[in-house]
Amino acid sequence: MQDTLINIHNLSKHYSIGGGQFSALKNVDLKINAGDFMGLVGPSGSGKTTLLNVIGALDSPSEGSVEVLKLKIENISAKQAAKLRKEKLGFIFQTYNLLPVYNVYENIEFPLLLLQLSSTQRKDLVMQALEWVGLLDKVKSKPAQLSGGECQRVAIARAMVKKPQVVLADEPTANLDARNSHNILQTMEKLNQLLGTTFIFATHDAKVIGYLKRKVTLIDGRVEEDITLPPRGPQC
Amino acid sequence: MLIFKLAYRNIKGAGIRTWLNVVVLSLAFVLIIFSQGMIDGMNEQIITTMQDTEIGGGQYWHHLFDPYDQFTIEDGHGELPVKLQELVNKRLATPMLWVPGSIFPDRRVQAVVLKGIDVDQTIIQLPSDKLKINDKNIIPALIGTRMAKQTKLKIGDFVTARWRDKDGTFDATDVKIVHIMSTLAPRMDSQQIWLPISTLRQMIDGKGHATVLTLKKDIGPVPIVDKWIHRDLNYLLKEIRALIKSKRVSTLIFYGILFGMGLLAIFDTQVLAIFHRKKEIGTLMALGMGRWSVISLFTLEGSLHGVLAYLLGAIYGVPLLVYTSTTGIPLPEITDEMGIAMGSTLYTRYGIPVLLATMLILFLTVVFISFLPTKSIVKLKPTDALRGKMA
Ligand SMILES: Nc1ncnc2c1ncn2[C@@H]1O[C@H](COP(=O)(O)OP(=O)(O)OP(=O)(O)O)[C@@H](O)[C@H]1O
Ligand SMILES: [Mg+2]
Numbered sequence: 001m002q003d004t005l006i007n008i009h010n011l012s013k014h015y016s017i018g019g020g021q022f023s024a025l026k027n028v029d030l031k032i033n034a035g036d037f038m039g040l041v042g043p044s045g046s047g048k049t050t051l052l053n054v055i056g057a058l059d060s061p062s063e064g065s066v067e068v069l070k071l072k073i074e075n076i077s078a079k080q081a082a083k084l085r086k087e088k089l090g091f092i093f094q095t096y097n098l099l100p101v102y103n104v105y106e107n108i109e110f111p112l113l114l115l116q117l118s119s120t121q122r123k124d125l126v127m128q129a130l131e132w133v134g135l136l137d138k139v140k141s142k143p144a145q146l147s148g149g150e151c152q153r154v155a156i157a158r159a160m161v162k163k164p165q166v167v168l169a170d171e172p173t174a175n176l177d178a179r180n181s182h183n184i185l186q187t188m189e190k191l192n193q194l195l196g197t198t199f200i201f202a203t204h205d206a207k208v209i210g211y212l213k214r215k216v217t218l219i220d221g222r223v224e225e226d227i228t229l230p231p232r233g234p235q236c
Numbered sequence: 237m238l239i240f241k242l243a244y245r246n247i248k249g250a251g252i253r254t255w256l257n258v259v260v261l262s263l264a265f266v267l268i269i270f271s272q273g274m275i276d277g278m279n280e281q282i283i284t285t286m287q288d289t290e291i292g293g294g295q296y297w298h299h300l301f302d303p304y305d306q307f308t309i310e311d312g313h314g315e316l317p318v319k320l321q322e323l324v325n326k327r328l329a330t331p332m333l334w335v336p337g338s339i340f341p342d343r344r345v346q347a348v349v350l351k352g353i354d355v356d357q358t359i360i361q362l363p364s365d366k367l368k369i370n371d372k373n374i375i376p377a378l379i380g381t382r383m384a385k386q387t388k389l390k391i392g393d394f395v396t397a398r399w400r401d402k403d404g405t406f407d408a409t410d411v412k413i414v415h416i417m418s419t420l421a422p423r424m425d426s427q428q429i430w431l432p433i434s435t436l437r438q439m440i441d442g443k444g445h446a447t448v449l450t451l452k453k454d455i456g457p458v459p460i461v462d463k464w465i466h467r468d469l470n471y472l473l474k475e476i477r478a479l480i481k482s483k484r485v486s487t488l489i490f491y492g493i494l495f496g497m498g499l500l501a502i503f504d505t506q507v508l509a510i511f512h513r514k515k516e517i518g519t520l521m522a523l524g525m526g527r528w529s530v531i532s533l534f535t536l537e538g539s540l541h542g543v544l545a546y547l548l549g550a551i552y553g554v555p556l557l558v559y560t561s562t563t564g565i566p567l568p569e570i571t572d573e574m575g576i577a578m579g580s581t582l583y584t585r586y587g588i589p590v591l592l593a594t595m596l597i598l599f600l601t602v603v604f605i606s607f608l609p610t611k612s613i614v615k616l617k618p619t620d621a622l623r624g625k626m627a
Contacts, residue, residue, distance in 0.1 A: 058522055058618040078527055086524020097519040097622065101249025113238050114524050158523075 005166065005198055006032040006055060010064035013050055013221075024050040026221040027064070032200065034165075037192050039201040039209060042218035048202035049094060051218070052168045055200065056089055057081035069165065086114050090159035092169040094202075096151045098143040104130075104154050105139045111162045129157035132187040134180065148175040156184055160191065166198045173205045185211045239529060243536040247544075254541065257505055261498035261545035265598055266553035268491045272594060273557060273584035274565075275484045280585055282476055287453055288361045289421040291472045292329075296320060296449040296464045301334070309336050309349065310400065313447040319459045320449055328455055330357035331446035333436050337399035339429060341387040349428045350399060352436030359452050362424060366415035367432045375435055377411040380425030381418045389413050397429065402441050409439070495598065498545075499605045506538050506609040517613060518621030531610045538606020542599045560584040 013025040024047045032038065040048045053059040054066055057073050058081075066073040069088055071080065085091070090111070098107050108129050112122040130136045133153035143151055152175045159167055167188070173181040189211055191197045201208055209215060210232065217225040247254055287293070301312025313333055316324065323329040333352035338345050355367045367376045377397075379389060389395060391413055398408040411431065419425050437445055451458065458466055510517070520530050564581035 053619050056522065058622070082521065082524050082526040084524075085522060089524075091522050093519075093522070093622065095515075095623075097515060097522070099516060099519065101246055106245065111523055113241070116238065 003034045004031050005034045005036070005069060006030070007067040008032075008055075008064070009066075011051075011054065011061050011066055012063040013047070013054060013059070014062040024221050025054070028221075028223055030216065030223065030226070032198065034198055035192065035196045036214060037189065037199045037212060038214035038216060039203050039212045040216050040218055041203060041209065042224070046218040047221040048218055049170055050221075052170055052200065052202055055166075056091060056168050057084055086111070088165045090162065090164035090167040092155050092159045092167065092172045094170040094174070096143075096155040098151055098154055098158075100143055103140050103142050104135060104146070107143070107154055108157045108161050111158060115162060125161050125163075126157075129161040132160065133157045133184060149177065149180060152176060153180065153184070160188070160197075163191070163195055163197065166200065168200050170202045171205070172201065173203070173208055178207065181205070181207045239533050239536055243533055243540055246533075247537050247540050253505060254544070257498070257501045257541050258544045258548055260494075260501055261541055261602070262549035262553070264491065264495040264498040265545055265595075266549045266556065268488070268495060268598065269553070269586070269591065269594055270557060270560070270584065271487045271491055272590065273561065273586045274582065275480065275487060276587065276590075277561070277583050277585040278483075279477075279480050281582065282480065283473060285420050286473065286476065287469070289419055289424055290360065291450065291469070292359050293451040293453040293455040294458070294466065294468045295451060295472065296329075296458075296461070296466055298447050299463045299465055301447050309334050309447070313442065313445045314463065315442075315444040316446050316449065317461045317464060319461050320464060321444075323451070323458075324354075324449070327358070328452045329449050330354050330359040331433060332448045332450065333433050333440075333442070333445055334447040335399050335436060335440055337397055339387070340396040340398070341389055341393075346387060347427065348397075350397060350436060350439075351428050351430050352433030353430055355432050359450055362419065362430070363415060363417050364430070364432075366417070367430065369414060375409060375411040375431060376414040378415050378417060378430040379413060379428070381416055382422060382425040383428065384413075384416045386426065389416075391416055399439065401439075407439070495601075499601065502538055502541055502602060503605050503609060505541075506534065506606055509537070510534060510609055510612060514616070514621045515623070517616060518618050518623070521618045522622060527614060531607075531613050534610045534613065535603065535607040539599075539603045541606070542602035545602075546595070546599070557584065557586065561586065 008028055008030040011025055011028040011030075012023060015022045015024060028051065040051060042048060050059065054061055054073060055068055057068065057071075057076055061074050064074075069084065071084055073081075076084070099110065102110070105126060108126045109122050112125055117125070127136075130139065133156055135150065135153055135157065138146065138150060141150075143154070146154065152172065156169075156172055159169070173184070176184065185208065188197075188199055192199055201212070203209065212229055213231070214226070214228050216223060298312045298314050300314075301309065303309075313335075316331060320329065324331060331354065335350040335352070337348055337350045339348050340346075353362065353364045353367070355364050357364050363378065367378055369376045377395070379387075384390070387395075393413045394410045395413065396408055397411050398406055401407045411429070417425075431439075433446075437443060449464070460466065517530055520533075521527065525533075560582075561584045564583045567580055567582050
């Protein structure tokens with residue numbers, strides 16, 4: 001049996017809008033194991049981002065319990081949450097969220113600065129991440145000088161540079177061409193195999209779905225389907 | 237260290253707005269420090285000048301003498317008691333005799349104070365030795381440049397002086413202007429005419445009389461005597477110190493407003509930065525930066541304006557401060573008209589403890605102002621911040 005890394009039990013998330021209430025997640029039950037390579041799929045507004053945010057301790061559950069790496073998200077302090085994100089999680093945002101005054105190198109370096117790694121360690125890791133996403137020639141560019149796809153690749157490199165235990169990836173390929181998508185997905189798959197990194201995607205992208213080991217479908221905030229996918233055949 | 241590095245990166249990337257703030261703030265810093273130095277320099281200079289030219293190390297006043305009342309000047313003199321005469325003999329003090337009177341330059345009449353001074357005195361800076369002449373038939377008189385201008389008297393002119401004698405009847409004589417002195421002290425110049433004290437004593441038939449006894453600078457303890465009131469420096473400088481103080485307050489208010497504008501600019505920048513950078517704040521938190529680290533980062537960014545302002549201020553401020561404290565600032569005539577004696581050049585003075593304290597207080601104010609707007613970060617939810625929404 002594999003370790004349960006993330007254990008979600010009866011999770012609901014409500015937002016108050018106007019006078020009423022809106023439930024973005026309804027009674028979600030989900031166990032995610034170490035080394036999973038899974039995707040949350042579903043139509044727009046079905047709650048994928050919301051679920052990733054709760055797992056990443058950016059948002060708190062309204063009901064139910066969420067345990068991430070043995071920490072109960074519903075009880076966690078802001079400080080513990082920050083520590084968890086800093087040390088164990090990597091985020092890829094739907095909207096990239098690069099730091100505008102930093103160049104590509106500095107953006108990718110940022111999580112390593114938070115971890116207080118030495119400058120040689122940082123340099124090695126950043127260079128490796130730049131290689132994964134194929135951006136070695138844009139090291140000095142500022143986000144404003146990059147295309148959407150390039151921004152997305154920087155965001156991916158930033159999430160993976162510290163080789164976190166879990167990567168939460170929200171539509172990581174939305175702006176990438178097929179070649180870049182496959183390159184990056186293959187890198188992720190390699191990290192998953194070599195280091196046991198757990199990947200949780202939120203995606204509509206068939207290319208991503210093709211790589212998944214497990215697919216969870218959300219509809220209107222509910223888990224509609226949870227299936228394990230057969231391993232892919234060898235690439236030719 | 238990380239926070240410093242990040243703050244530096246951010247502020248470097250922020251461009252023109254940073255520099256505007258820094259320029260305004262550095263102006264305020266430099267002007268506040270400069271004006272402090274100017275007022276301290278003025279203070280010091282006025283007081284030394286006043287001591288050198290007027291009040292020495294303090295005075296004794298005849299008990300009936302009140303400089304603000306013309307009528308008392310007439311009676312406000314008397315013989316010096318033995319103890320004070322001893323000070324004069326030891327050259328630790330010099331007597332002056334004040335007699336109200338009039339002169340008639342050009343057939344006009346002008347009220348003056350006839351002042352007698354010891355021709356050999358060295359207690360105050362007044363060229364009383366010019367009153368030493370050999371001709372027994374001439375009464376020598378000394379006036380200042382301001383007085384010469386008022387009366388159009390020149391060296392060599394004779395002018396009729398009139399005064400009341402002991403019995404209250406008018407008496408008159410001609411005096412000869414032997415020298416026109418330029419003195420820093422208007423109060424030793426305007427509307428007065430200096431004569432040898434021995435002559436003036438004869439004129440009023442007051443042997444050994446004096447109105448004021450001026451003590452040597454830095455004289456030690458002095459005796460208490462009957463009918464003569466010791467006026468120490470605190471008393472004699474009271475008015476001028478009050479004037480300087482009010483000047484200091486008004487100057488500091490003026491530069492305080494400038495500083496306030498600098499602070500407002502920083503406050504505004506901070507509020508705006510936090511508003512515009514919601515998404516960035518959310519990202520920092522999502523990447524694992526703690527709330528307080530984010531707050532420190534923004535506070536530090538704001539405070540760096542203060543640091544840069546000091547660096548920029550040092551570039552033009554240090555030469556300015558050094559120049560004005562060594563070469564000095566030429567003063568317009570206006571201080572003379574105000575009746576303040578301080579010379580034609582003002583040298584600024586900076587006390588190191590005052591300087592450091594001022595710099596520290598100004599800097600801490602900048603830090604506080606930078607911190608204030610960051611409080612809203614505490615209430616910010618990471619998910620809202622990530623989307624760039626207001627809390
Ligand atoms: N802070 C909020 N306040 C109110 N409603 C919210 C808030 N955040 C999300 N929602 C709502 O919750 C629902 C789920 O949003 P979520 O962003 O999780 O969808 P999603 O599955 O990621 O969609 P997409 O594929 O378009 O990214 C949406 O209907 C959204 O309007
Ligand atoms: Mg989404």
